[in-house]
Amino acid sequence: VKSSTISLTDCTIRRGMWHDTISLPNTPGFDVIGTIVEMGDTAREISGRFQVGDRVAALVRTGGNARYITVPISSIVRVPGS
Numbered sequence: 001v002k003s004s005t006i007s008l009t010d011c012t013i014r015r016g017m018w019h020d021t022i023s024l025p026n027t028p029g030f031d032v033i034g035t036i037v038e039m040g041d042t043a044r045e046i047s048g049r050f051q052v053g054d055r056v057a058a059l060v061r062t063g064g065n066a067r068y069i070t071v072p073i074s075s076i077v078r079v080p081g082s
Helices: 008-014 041-046
Strands: 031-035 055-059 076-078
Touching: none
Parallel strands: none
Antiparallel strands: 031 055, 055 076
16 A cells, blocks of 8 residues: 545544444555555456556555555556556
């Protein structure tokens, strides 16, 4: 993870006011931008669009403020200009 935010969604989750149940403690971070450092076999097989080293962005439910995060290949988009 290169960057992420603390958003209104994160604050709402922490206050217990999110419409869906998320157990605490959790690592906040609803959105991320980073570099693919590793891909599982299935992701490598189904995606000719991405490879290790690509800069990507994703919306995630939680965990975006972690150093590393696992994200389904279907949830990422390429960062423009990369």
